[in-house]
Amino acid sequence: MTLSLCLPFCSSYLDKGLTDFYPLIRGRRRSHVFHLWKYYHEGLCCDALSHYLVNGLSFDTICLFLPQGLKPMDHNGLSDPYVKLHLLPGASKANKLRTKTLRNTLNPVWSETLTYYGITDEDMVRKTLRISVCDEDKFRHNEFIGETRIPLKKLKPNQTKNFYNCLEKQLPIDKTDDKSLEERGRIMISLKYSSQKSGLVVGIVRCAHLAAMDANGFSDPYVKTYLKPDENKKSKHKTAVKKKTLNPEFNEEFFYEIKYSDLSKKTLEVTVWDYDIGKSNDFIGGVSLGISANGERLKHWFDCLKNKDKKIERWHTLTNELPGTTFND
Numbered sequence: 001m002t003l004s005l006c007l008p009f010c011s012s013y014l015d016k017g018l019t020d021f022y023p024l025i026r027g028r029r030r031s032h033v034f035h036l037w038k039y040y041h042e043g044l045c046c047d048a049l050s051h052y053l054v055n056g057l058s059f060d061t062i063c064l065f066l067p068q069g070l071k072p073m074d075h076n077g078l079s080d081p082y083v084k085l086h087l088l089p090g091a092s093k094a095n096k097l098r099t100k101t102l103r104n105t106l107n108p109v110w111s112e113t114l115t116y117y118g119i120t121d122e123d124m125v126r127k128t129l130r131i132s133v134c135d136e137d138k139f140r141h142n143e144f145i146g147e148t149r150i151p152l153k154k155l156k157p158n159q160t161k162n163f164y165n166c167l168e169k170q171l172p173i174d175k176t177d178d179k180s181l182e183e184r185g186r187i188m189i190s191l192k193y194s195s196q197k198s199g200l201v202v203g204i205v206r207c208a209h210l211a212a213m214d215a216n217g218f219s220d221p222y223v224k225t226y227l228k229p230d231e232n233k234k235s236k237h238k239t240a241v242k243k244k245t246l247n248p249e250f251n252e253e254f255f256y257e258i259k260y261s262d263l264s265k266k267t268l269e270v271t272v273w274d275y276d277i278g279k280s281n282d283f284i285g286g287v288s289l290g291i292s293a294n295g296e297r298l299k300h301w302f303d304c305l306k307n308k309d310k311k312i313e314r315w316h317t318l319t320n321e322l323p324g325t326t327f328n329d
């Protein structure tokens with residue numbers, strides 16, 4: 001599925017609405033907007049052109065702040081702004097994206113591409129994009145300027161959509177989510193039952209937005225797979241370790257010799273780990289695919305069973321535990 005969208009958002013020092021101004025700027029060229037603004041009150045406008053791509057949600061951020069835009073946060077009457085993106089709910093550190101910082105300006109213009117990999121149909125229904133504008137300070141904590149939120153369910157495939165939102169004061173984050181199912185990143189897995197080889201081919205393609213497990217803000221991830229039940233643990237496969245990354249690409253395939261009729265009795269367990277020298281490796285997250293799974297995980301397994309000799313790729317959400325499983329590396 002491919003989706004293109006447009007996410008402009010507007011503010012006037014966080015508290016002045018722009019409802020009366022929107023009809024004036026719709027359909028007008030950008031140069032006309034500047035002239036109209038002279039006859040309107042002070043404020044801020046940001047255009048963000050975004051694309052929901054195959055295997056990812058990408059934001060090509062092109063921001064235009066009109067005169068007297070951002071609130072000054074520094075002693076010199078200016079700010080050092082940058083934009084942060086989060087997908088909510090989820091592990092904020094694992095899915096945070098940000099633009100570069102622009103120095104000494106109240107009217108920044110960005111032209112960057114920020115990409116979320118592994119966006120699923122389920123995410124498009126329940127996730128919300130949080131867009132925050134902050135001021136960077138070298139010698140103290142960065143300061144929050146304002147934010148807006150866009151529910152992904154408002155976006156439609158192959159359509160561009162404009163949003164005009166006011167930046168608001170910091171909104172509370174719902175902390176009622178089940179912490180036992182905290183998101184720890186995404187993983188792309190491919191499945192294919194080979195009639196010629198009489199077995200299941202499991203591909204570990206890549207991971208995205210993994211939780212950072214090391215002090216340097218990164219992880220050294222690798223992936224393990226089991227086809228369960230597996231009393232003798234002969235089905236274990238492991239990828240190579242990728243150093244210092246939260247978005248590793250593996251592109252490795254593992255083969256399980258198994259009768260087609262037995263697949264309905266099996267569960268594929270996939271876990272991601274952070275490699276540590278001299279101590280126990282850290283568990284990052286896992287996912288189980290099989291007849292006892294649900295949602296996208298169950299659908300992926302059924303699609304594999306229904307389409308022999310066809311490789312089926314899907315993104316899956318990693319959580320910090322799997323039902324009925326105790327993780328030991």
